[in-house]
Amino acid sequence: MQTQAKPAGALAGLRVIDLTQMLAGxxxxxxxxxHGADVIKVEAMTGDGTRVTGPFCADDAMRDFGGYFQSVNRNKRSIAVDLKTEAGRxxxxxxxxxxxxxxxxxxxxVMDRLGFAYETLRQTNPRLxxxxxxxxxxxxxGESPYAQWPAYDVVSQAMGGMMGIxxxxxxxxTKIGPGVGDTxxxxMLCIGILAAVNRVRETGQGQFVDVAMTDAVLAMCERIVYQxxxxxxxxxxxxxxxPLLCPFGLFRARDGHVSIACATDAFxxxxxxxxxxxxxxxDPDFATNAARVQRQQQVIExxxxxTSVRTKEEIAIALGGKVPFGPVYTxxxxxxxxxxxxxxxxxxxxxxxxxxxxxxxxxxxKLSETPGAVRTRAPMLGEHTEEILFGAGYVEDDIRRLRQEGAVR
Structure with a gap:
């Protein structure tokens, strides 16, 4: 049973072929x-590699997927295809x-070698x-000297400048906790794709949208460039x-830490x-931001x-709504x-x-007229193979043959 259906989102009517894996894609x-796009997740016959990544529920004997896969594949349909076979391609x-x-x-x-280069695909689907x-x-x-290097979150965090500050x-x-080198x-890719969607509606011409993980992280670390x-x-x-604002950071509480950010002298x-x-x-030594930056340690003390003798809740009562403040949550x-x-x-x-x-x-x-929603859980491997193939014009005999040939699951 899937999660109860919700109204279509703003991207209803768009069909996406999802050939991604891990986290960023x-x-x-x-x-x-x-936001309503029909996303067809095309997986290998063994499935996206993150299906075997936990955590798993204690009573889950099936283990088709765990928390990792569930968290980034909701609202999608799954078809399992063997791209090593001609029929699968x-x-x-x-x-x-x-x-x-x-x-x-x-x-x-990789996709070029399989026969799915953008230049090839656009010949039969110019709007793609x-x-x-x-x-x-x-x-x-722009061909990077590292174009063939594999990369994960920690690599882009490191080379994009985020870890360095x-x-x-x-x-x-230090590595940032969540996988921001992927997310x-x-x-950025989502923004690029939606910009291209707007353009194709005006011109009928699709285009290639390229995001380097390292470039995206660098763009988010913009101050290291201008500094x-x-x-x-x-x-x-x-x-x-x-480096430029004070106070602006974390401060010890009796039961953890709180964040306080006074970007103006009024705060x-x-x-x-x-x-x-x-x-x-x-006091002129502390009344302006420039003065406080010069005396950061005294301000922090x-x-x-x-804060250090009060709980996060007590500090919230004292500061909440008065200055930019938030407890560091678990x-x-x-x-x-x-x-x-x-x-x-x-x-x-x-x-x-x-x-x-x-x-x-x-x-x-949050969109007021066409809200996005979690409409369905993540799909089981090949859960929608038949309905996707029927929608693509295949008939029962075709699907039976494809399965017998091992082209789909």
Whole structure:
């Protein structure tokens, strides 16, 4: 049983052939699916490699997929195709010829060698938008010396500059917790694809959309570029501080940490009063942001004299709504916070093989007239093979033959 159907989203009517795996590609196509696109996930006969990645529910004996796969493949349909066979390649070509968008994240050249180069596909489907996300981009947009290097989240975080400005001190670069080296490029690719959708509606011509994971991460770290260009400074990790703003970072609480961000002197004045230090709002040594940046440690000590002896909840009562503030949440605290409940950001879905539904993150983009939604759980491997093939014009005998030949599952 699938999750109860919801109204179609803003992208209803678009058909996407999803040839992606791991995180960056599937995250992009899931966003399209969340907003109504018909995303057909074309998998190998053994399935996307993340199907075997946990966590799994304790009572799930089926183990068709775990939490990783569930979290980035909802709202999609699955067909299993063996692209090593001619019949399997014919199936894929038939699906692409009727599609609006193809998304893949293989290494550069893989699809070309299989006979699915963009230049080939556009001959029979000139409206096709072909989206790619690779570690170092596609040679069509500029051939990187690293074009054939495999890449994952940590690689793009490292080479895109993000790790180089993150860490407890200037000598300790640190990996960002979530896979932003994948999800940021996914968002960029999604934007590129939707820009191309707008263009094809005007001209009838599709195009190739290329995102390098490293490029996307660098774009999100924009200040390291202008800092170096304007001043010659090579940015380094700042710990829980900010090089240009103060106070702006994390501060110790009795039961964890809180974030406080006073990007204006007006906010600083309110904070100084709230922590019992109104004198620091008028003292020339602390009244301006420039002065506070020069005396960061003294500012931090003054704030932590207030926060370190109070719980996150007590600090929230004192500062919430007055200055930019937020407690550093654990996942348990997120689950308990009413904000995420009323915003539909913790969504319950069926987990095949388990008697208990599971929770995944919801849709963050809220549209008033055509809202996105988690309409269906992630698909089981080849769950929709027949309906997809019927929709592509195949009949029962064709499907039986394809299965006998091992071209589809």
């Amino acid at each position: 599937p995250f992009c196509t899931q966003i399209l699916a969340d 014919d199936v894929l070509r038939a699906l692409i010829d009727k599609a609006d968008i193809v998304v893949e994240n293989f290494r550069a050249g 938008i072909y989206g790619t996300v690779r570690g170092f981009g596609d040679p069509r947009s 993150t860490g407890p001190d200037r000598c300790t670069p 940021i490029p996914a968002l 170096n260009s304007y001043t010659g400074e090579v940015a380094a990790p700042e710990g829980n501080r900010h 600083w004045e309110k904070l100084a009063v709230a922590i019992g230090r109104p004198d620091m709002a008028t 003054a704030i932590e004299a207030f 996942s348990a605290e997120i689950f308990a916070d009413r904000h995420y409940a009323v915003r539909d950001m913790i969504v319950e879905v069926e987990q095949p093989g388990s008697a208990t539904p599971v929770k995944i993150a919801g849709v963050p983009i």
